[in-house]
Amino acid sequence: MHSVPLKSENNGIDALYRKNRVKSISFLAILSGVLLLTILLSLRAGSYETPIAELIKGIFGQSSDKKINLIVQNNRLPRIITAILAGGGLGLAGCILQAVLRNPLASASTLGVSQGATFGAAFAIVVLGLGVTDRFGIPLCAFFGSIAVALVILGLSKFRRVSPEGIVLAGVAISSMFTGATTLIQYFADEVELATLVFWTFGDLGSTGWEDLGGMAVIVALLCLYCIIHRWDYNALLSGEETAISLGINVKRLILVNMVLCCLCSSVIVSNVGLISFIGLVAPHIVRMVVGNNHVYLIPGSILGGATLLLLSDLFARTVISPVILPIGAITSFLGGPLFLYLLFKGGKRQ
Amino acid sequence: MMEIKNLSYHYKGSPEVLKDVSFVIEPGKFLAILGNNGVGKSTLLKCFNHILKPDSGEVLLDGENLLQMPTREVAKQVAFVSQSVPDTQMTVHDVVMLGRRPYMNWGFTEEDHHIVHDAMHRLDVEDMRGRFLNELSGGEKQKVMLARALAQQPKALLLDEPTSALDIQNQHQVLKMVRDICHKDSMIAVVVIHDLNLALQFCDQFLLLKDGQVYRYGDHTVLDTTALKEVYGVDAKVVEIEDRRMVLVKEEV
Numbered sequence: 321m322h323s324v325p326l327k328s329e330n331n332g333i334d335a336l337y338r339k340n341r342v343k344s345i346s347f348l349a350i351l352s353g354v355l356l357l358t359i360l361l362s363l364r365a366g367s368y369e370t371p372i373a374e375l376i377k378g379i380f381g382q383s384s385d386k387k388i389n390l391i392v393q394n395n396r397l398p399r400i401i402t403a404i405l406a407g408g409g410l411g412l413a414g415c416i417l418q419a420v421l422r423n424p425l426a427s428a429s430t431l432g433v434s435q436g437a438t439f440g441a442a443f444a445i446v447v448l449g450l451g452v453t454d455r456f457g458i459p460l461c462a463f464f465g466s467i468a469v470a471l472v473i474l475g476l477s478k479f480r481r482v483s484p485e486g487i488v489l490a491g492v493a494i495s496s497m498f499t500g501a502t503t504l505i506q507y508f509a510d511e512v513e514l515a516t517l518v519f520w521t522f523g524d525l526g527s528t529g530w531e532d533l534g535g536m537a538v539i540v541a542l543l544c545l546y547c548i549i550h551r552w553d554y555n556a557l558l559s560g561e562e563t564a565i566s567l568g569i570n571v572k573r574l575i576l577v578n579m580v581l582c583c584l585c586s587s588v589i590v591s592n593v594g595l596i597s598f599i600g601l602v603a604p605h606i607v608r609m610v611v612g613n614n615h616v617y618l619i620p621g622s623i624l625g626g627a628t629l630l631l632l633s634d635l636f637a638r639t640v641i642s643p644v645i646l647p648i649g650a651i652t653s654f655l656g657g658p659l660f661l662y663l664l665f666k667g668g669k670r671q
Numbered sequence: 672m673m674e675i676k677n678l679s680y681h682y683k684g685s686p687e688v689l690k691d692v693s694f695v696i697e698p699g700k701f702l703a704i705l706g707n708n709g710v711g712k713s714t715l716l717k718c719f720n721h722i723l724k725p726d727s728g729e730v731l732l733d734g735e736n737l738l739q740m741p742t743r744e745v746a747k748q749v750a751f752v753s754q755s756v757p758d759t760q761m762t763v764h765d766v767v768m769l770g771r772r773p774y775m776n777w778g779f780t781e782e783d784h785h786i787v788h789d790a791m792h793r794l795d796v797e798d799m800r801g802r803f804l805n806e807l808s809g810g811e812k813q814k815v816m817l818a819r820a821l822a823q824q825p826k827a828l829l830l831d832e833p834t835s836a837l838d839i840q841n842q843h844q845v846l847k848m849v850r851d852i853c854h855k856d857s858m859i860a861v862v863v864i865h866d867l868n869l870a871l872q873f874c875d876q877f878l879l880l881k882d883g884q885v886y887r888y889g890d891h892t893v894l895d896t897t898a899l900k901e902v903y904g905v906d907a908k909v910v911e912i913e914d915r916r917m918v919l920v921k922e923e924v
Contacts, residue, residue: 336801340762552772559757559769562722566753567823568746568773612760612803 344611351607351624355404358631362400363392365639395526402528402536403634404627406589407599409540411626413582414600415607415618416547419554420578421477425488427600428586431473432494433466434597437583437590439498439505440465442517446509455535462587469494470579523594523649525634532592539588543581547619550574554615595649598656599626599633605663672697673827673859678728680711680718688714690883692728696876698826699857701850703870705894706880706902712863713754715880716829719861720749732826746773750820754832756812757804763815764800767791770822790822794848810841817848827859828852834869842866846873867894867918871909891916 363375370378370388377383378392414427428434444450444461476482476490506517528536547554553574556564564571589596607621630648633655637646673696680689688711696702704712717723719730721742730737737745750770759766767790771783791797794814804812813833820828830849834842846862850873853860864870870877877893879886881902887893899907899918906921 334801337762337764338801340801549777552769552775555761555765556769556772558759558761559766560753560755562717562753563751563757565722565742566720566746566749566751566829567769568741568743570742608760612762614761614765616765 340612344614344617347607347610348617348620348624351621351628355624355628355631358628358635359400359404362403362631362635362638363396365635365642366391366396394529398528398530398533399525399634400631401533402525402593403631405533405536405540406525406593406596407603407630408623408627409536409543409585409589410596410600410630411603411622411624412540412543412547412619413585414626415604415615415622416543416554416578417582417600418604419557419615420575421473421487422557423487424605425485425601427598427604428466428582429495429595429597430488430601431491432469432498433473433583433586434590434595435495435498435502436465436467436469437462437587438465438521438595439502440587441591442502442505442521445517445520446505446513455532459535459588459591462591463584465498466583466587466590467580469498470583474575474579520594521649522647523596523652525593525630525648526645528592536588536592539585543585544619544623546577546581547615551615551619554619555613558613593648596630597649597653598660599630599652602656602659602663603629672733674729674731675719676729676731678715678718678730679726680714680723681726682714687726688883689718689725692880692883692885694878694885694888696827696859696861698859699854700876701853701860701874702862702876702878703874704861704863704878704880705867705870706886707904710880711883712880713831716751716831716861716863719827719829720745720751722751743773746823748825749827749829750823750825751829752813752816752820752831752833754835756809756816756836760803760805762800763791763796763802763804763807766804766815767796767800767818767822770819773823786824787822790818793821793852794818809836810838810844813837813841813845814848817845821852825858827861830860830862832863832865835865842869843872849873871916871918894918 360372364372370385374383374385374388375392378388379397381389381393383389410428417426417428417431418424440461440463441458443465444458448457448461450457472494473487473490477487482490502521506514509517553564553569556567556569557571557574561571603625604618604622607618607625611617611621630652633651634648637648637651640646676693678689678692679687681687692715704715706712714723718725719737725738732748737749764787767787768779770790771779771787774783791800794817796811796814796818799807799811799815804815807815828849834845837845846869849860849862852858862874871891871894876888876890878888879893879898879902886902887898894909896908899905907918909916910919
């Protein structure tokens with residue numbers, strides 16, 4: 321008699337554990353579905369209306385209408401892939417920065433890393449006179465800009481032991497400093513440079529061709545791979561630095577490597593598509609609300625979530641007052657801001 | 672057997688906290704590190720497994736120097752339960768799974784899952800394995816942390832004030848679990864603890880630290896009126912009630 325209720329109780333426990341796993345996995349599946357749907361919608365959106373079957377054929381250059389092949393392959397597909405790479409990269413960078421700095425408010429744009437990269441790129445265009453199409457010089461300068469910010473952030477959190485809120489406040493200060501410096505560069509730029517710069521800082525997914533995508537894809541894929549391999553290290557770090565060391569993790573190296581990789585990733589993204597805020601902050605938070613803090617699910621979730629959010633924002637930017645395409649950077653800030661405020665106050669209530 | 676040889680440590684910009692500390696712990700013994708606040712108890716503990724890097728000295732576990740070993744190898748032999756209990760939204764199962772992190776290559780194996788189940792079973796946290804850590808009480812969390820440490824299959828278990836945030840029932844439960852595991856598995860357990868009565872009730876050996884050095888080391892007899900006066904600066908005596916030793920502190924006039 322005794323073992324029967326015990327067994328059913330055991331099943332109940334397992335059911336709860338399984339429920340959590342199933343919930344996390346199905347959330348990832350749903351996210352992938354939404355991303356796929358958004359891709360199809362993005363393929364369709366535009367002035368040249370065509371049935372979806374033709375568009376899918378167009379991806380492989382198989383459509384009977386040559387125009388469709390051309391539009392899909394040279395215009396819509398690169399744009400979609402850019403959005404997925406940039407969004408996924410920013411989402412993942414946000415997730416990792418939040419983990420290694422143990423700061424829920426961390427992301428490339430809130431810490432000023434993106435702004436540092438923007439300054440570096442603007443410096444490259446105006447002061448060094450590099451063309452906007454320069455595929456190495458601009459990302460390199462952007463990288464130096466972002467690394468400078470990352471070093472300040474790391475220094476503050478390690479040596480001065482500034483609180484998480486303090487770090488974000490420092491990020492605000494650093495951001496405005498670099499934004500100011502970028503404005504100064506713009507002030508001294510000539511008209512052509514200024515036009516390029518301003519358009520570029522708006523954030524634009526449409527100007528990347530297949531040639532630009534390669535570099536971005538490599539860097540983002542590298543970050544994804546590294547993070548997936550080290551997924552349990554982030555979980556360990558959540559238990560505190562001392563516990564992480566006791567679990568065999570070289571915490572200093574982990575933090576440093578991750579900061580550098582995140583800087584690399586966000587500076588490549590910034591130099592290709594301009595400043596895009598809030599995706600990196602909001603995407604991991606949305607995913608975390610469903611799957612919790614386990615990076616086994618949180619990492620793929622942040623990649624998928626970031627990609628979906630950016631693609632959705634782009635779809636919105638392209639269709640809301642079509643045929644005018646609104647700047648994507650403005651849209652993500654505009655939509656992401658309220659979402660961030662919501663998360664901030666919801667989080668505050670729980671504590 | 673764990674041998675600590677001539678261990679010294681200083682924090683940046685301050686004088687030496689630990690000066691030439693040496694002692695030996697036998698397997699199956701539960702050791703309490705005792706002493707005043709700031710005397711270096713936690714510091715000593717953290718010097719054993721790479722959390723802090725000692726200026727000089729050796730920490731030998733079964734003849735191997737832990738300080739010369741890769742951190743990951745140390746994690747297979749020494750587990751650590753910290754004073755601060757994390758508050759993350761991870762399931763109990765996943766938190767205990769962290770204990771297999773030092774052994775993991777690409778993913779966890781069937782054996783890892785088996786060991787994790789065993790650890791959860793031994794600390795009686797199996798029932799909670801689907802719940803999130805941040806939904807548990809302090810005592811439950813500490814048991815989960817112990818299960819995680821046990822999943823590392825360590826030869827030595829280090830505990831930094833594991834009971835300071837717990838109520839009296841959980842303090843006793845947690846320490847009893849540690850003592851039983853330590854005796855049954857012939858594991859070394861070292862605890863930094865403030866409550867002398869808890870230490871006297873559960874620990875086998877006592878290390879008294881004073882001015883960064885070993886003041887006394889041995890079984891319960893090292894805790895006497897003189898030691899309490901010289902280490903803690905209190906007038907007290909150790910009384911025996913129902914086969915148990917208790918420290919009674921005289922009220923200051």
